[in-house]
Amino acid sequence: MANMKRLFLIIIIISFFSCTSNTIYKKPQDLIPRDTIVSLLTDLYIAGASRDLKNSYFQAKVDYIPLIYNKYKIDSSRFKRSNFYYTTRLDEYQKLLEQVKRNLENYKKKYVDERRIKDSIRRDSIKKLAPKTTIEAPNKTYKKGSGDLLNKRPLQN
Numbered sequence: 001m002a003n004m005k006r007l008f009l010i011i012i013i014i015s016f017f018s019c020t021s022n023t024i025y026k027k028p029q030d031l032i033p034r035d036t037i038v039s040l041l042t043d044l045y046i047a048g049a050s051r052d053l054k055n056s057y058f059q060a061k062v063d064y065i066p067l068i069y070n071k072y073k074i075d076s077s078r079f080k081r082s083n084f085y086y087t088t089r090l091d092e093y094q095k096l097l098e099q100v101k102r103n104l105e106n107y108k109k110k111y112v113d114e115r116r117i118k119d120s121i122r123r124d125s126i127k128k129l130a131p132k133t134t135i136e137a138p139n140k141t142y143k144k145g146s147g148d149l150l151n152k153r154p155l156q157n
Helices: 002-019 034-049 065-071 076-087 090-129
Strands: none
Touching (some): 034 065, 034 076, 034 090, 065 076
16 A cells, blocks of 8 residues: 555656646747837737727728738738747746736827817817807796696795
């Protein structure tokens, strides 16, 4: 029985160490530089988020990813190789994604600020166009609970 426990323990230890990966991948020849991959991933996240939104031509589910690849003059296979290389270096990739997140937050802040300014300008222009009329309150008062609303009579002084 003790031999079975030792054998079981040895098998567990061997399987534990065999599962860890110490593989270090070579840097691809056409690796996308870090600052470019940050911008590229930022644009890809925006494109992914906008996929279900309708554009100005009322088209939904437009795939903007090929346009982004054209913008950076790369193809999908080069992106996959570079992205795979960066993902094998988790610490570096984590920093890369934090930079992407900061970029997205900056874009959001910029958009919200621009939207606030446009809304403010629109509200001001509506106020300028609105007619300056006032509604005067009636000078007569009515008794409460005097019956039908249509048959109310003014109070006598």
